[in-house]
Amino acid sequence: VSRDVDVDRDLETMTRIGRGEEAALEQLFERHGPAVFGLARRILDDQQLAEEVLQDAFLRVARDAKSYRSTSAGVLPWLMRIARNGAIDVLRRRKRDRKAAAPEVLSFVPDERAASALDGVQLEEFSGEARKALAELPDGPRRALELAYFGGLTQTEIAEKLSVPLGTAKTWVRSGLITLRDRLGRFVGGRAS
Amino acid sequence: MSSEHEELLKAEAYALGALDADERGAFESHLGRCVACRRAVDAAAAAATGIALTAESVPVPPGSGDRLVARFRSDVQGALPRQDNGGGAGLAILMAAVAVAGLAFGGWSKSEADRQRARADLLAGQVAALQEKVDDCHKERSAQKLDVERLAQLNRILDAPDLQTYKLKKTGPVGRGEVEIAYSPTRGVAVIGESVPEFKDQVYKLWALEGGAPVPMGHIDLSGSGPIHVEGPRQVASVKFALSLEPRSNPNVTKPTQLAYLPG
Numbered sequence: 062v063s064r065d066v067d068v069d070r071d072l073e074t075m076t077r078i079g080r081g082e083e084a085a086l087e088q089l090f091e092r093h094g095p096a097v098f099g100l101a102r103r104i105l106d107d108q109q110l111a112e113e114v115l116q117d118a119f120l121r122v123a124r125d126a127k128s129y130r131s132t133s134a135g136v137l138p139w140l141m142r143i144a145r146n147g148a149i150d151v152l153r154r155r156k157r158d159r160k161a162a163a164p165e166v167l168s169f170v171p172d173e174r175a176a177s178a179l180d181g182v183q184l185e186e187f188s189g190e191a192r193k194a195l196a197e198l199p200d201g202p203r204r205a206l207e208l209a210y211f212g213g214l215t216q217t218e219i220a221e222k223l224s225v226p227l228g229t230a231k232t233w234v235r236s237g238l239i240t241l242r243d244r245l246g247r248f249v250g251g252r253a254s
Numbered sequence: 255m256s257s258e259h260e261e262l263l264k265a266e267a268y269a270l271g272a273l274d275a276d277e278r279g280a281f282e283s284h285l286g287r288c289v290a291c292r293r294a295v296d297a298a299a300a301a302a303t304g305i306a307l308t309a310e311s312v313p314v315p316p317g318s319g320d321r322l323v324a325r326f327r328s329d330v331q332g333a334l335p336r337q338d339n340g341g342g343a344g345l346a347i348l349m350a351a352v353a354v355a356g357l358a359f360g361g362w363s364k365s366e367a368d369r370q371r372a373r374a375d376l377l378a379g380q381v382a383a384l385q386e387k388v389d390d391c392h393k394e395r396s397a398q399k400l401d402v403e404r405l406a407q408l409n410r411i412l413d414a415p416d417l418q419t420y421k422l423k424k425t426g427p428v429g430r431g432e433v434e435i436a437y438s439p440t441r442g443v444a445v446i447g448e449s450v451p452e453f454k455d456q457v458y459k460l461w462a463l464e465g466g467a468p469v470p471m472g473h474i475d476l477s478g479s480g481p482i483h484v485e486g487p488r489q490v491a492s493v494k495f496a497l498s499l500e501p502r503s504n505p506n507v508t509k510p511t512q513l514a515y516l517p518g
Contacts, residue, residue, distance in 0.1 A: 081330070083323050090319050095311035098318075103309040112315050116322050123330050141306040142299075149271060191304030209272040210305045216272050231267065238266040242301035 071135040079126035086123055093137050094119070097144045104148035104211050114151060118144040149213035187245065194244035201229070202237030209234055265294035269302050286446055287434055289419050292412055407442065414438030420495055422515035433515055435460075435495045445474055445497070456499040461510055463494040463517075471495070473505050 070092075077085035097118055101111035121143050122129075122136065129136065195203060201223070208214045208222060220230035261284045267273045268281050285291055411417065420435040436444040445460060458474035474497070494517050498510035 083326060086326050087319055087323060090314070090322055094314040094318070096307075096309075098314045099312040100306055100309040102312055108315065112318055115314065115318065116325060119322055120325055120329055123326055138303045138306075142303060145306055146271070187304060188307035192308045195305060195308050206270070206305060209267070209270040210302060211309075213271065215274045216267055217274050219272070231263075234270065234272055235263060235266045238270065238298055238301055241304060242297055245301050245304050 071137075072129075075122075075126045075129040075136060078123050079129070086119065089122075089136070090119055093140055096137060097140050100141055101144050101148045104145065104213070105151060110151055111148070114144055114147045117147050145210070152213045190245055191241070194241050198237055198240060201225075202233040202240065205230060205233035206237040206241070261288065262291055262294055265291055266298045269295050269298035289412065289417075289434075289436070296413075408436070408444050408446075411436050411438050411441045411444050414441040416440055420517065422495060422497060422517060425513055425516050433497070437495070443471060443495075453499065455502050456512075457502050457505050458497050458514065459500045459505055459507075459510070461496045461498060463496055468496070468510055470508070473500075 071089075074085045074089050074092075078089065094115065098111060098115045101114040101118075102108065105111045105114065118140050122140055129139075195206070198206070204223060205219050208219045209216075212222075214222060216230045216234055217227060219234065220227040223230065225233075261281060264273060264277065264281050268278065268285075273281060281291075285295065416438050418437045420437065422433050422435060424431045424433075434446045436446060443460065445458075460471040460474060461468040462471055463469075496510065496513055496517065497515035499512045499514045500507055501511070
């Protein structure tokens, strides 16, 4: 099945969900549920909480289905970002972080902005390249990125966790993501300076 | 190194949600007025999505799909009718009415009547509080919907290949400061700024200045959730914009009455 067909399927499915069709939501869940659940479980390491995040992500997408703007990457990146933000929010609350990131801030701004930046992306190729690029990063930046993305740690927390100065943690986060962005440049445009 | 450039260094950490809370707030304020940083966040957030896709897929727990559909049925499909007729509050009002009717027609003793009256008062108070919450929720949802739509439209403009940006400086009654105009001939025009003063009897109006003949581009309502305003696609030859203050009662003037922001 080609990606174009998948993307068309996503758009058609989202249109039907927007009309309130339960069967369409089931199809979307069957198609993307395992990827979203895998991400949530990787972050939370808890089956039950991960399932809650999974369901919340699909419900949020279902609620906003009418405003879905199709990109050639399909609906999965959107679902993944919602799930990640939801899971990190749970993680931070679980850790009793007094300054847990406001979900709207985390989930809205980067979600929407990244969605447009990903327009034109062939998802399977993108994820394969991302895996390779992350694995090939030097140890410091790779661990910093993983702690930030999957662990929801701030730069200060990363510095503490890795026992390095804050400046080093900041450099690792920045240089790691820039290297990743450059490696994935043909997918994401590499537009930033 | 300029402070603008220093902010740009935070784009990657922001996209990952890794900025500390105080830095995040300051950076978000900055994002509202810096196109370069918004573009950097775009690219960084897209690259961060690559990290998400490195997580392995895992089969969903049994019955998860059924639970999702059940929630979809109650939360999404059922949301509008409940919201429109005030659902829960209506039920509480009915309960209070039943209690009061019992007082009128029942054969209770005085102490029983007192107890029921107290219970009815309590219920009435709960109904009022509930109704207030329902009203607040409706207002909040409307504001959020407006925000989401407006920000989505703003993003489309900011991502336009033909985007042009201009800075306008305050003049006259609004004091010092500036706003930014993001203009795409094909996608629309947005006014972005902070600390834009509001006036009870006046509204802002955006003008394109074309060879001395100002072209009205639309009114700006600041009463929503922030000084961001977007309009649909408009074609103007001008590369200059200005904001004026117009009477709220009659903003459809053909020439600016009182200029408030001029090209910087």
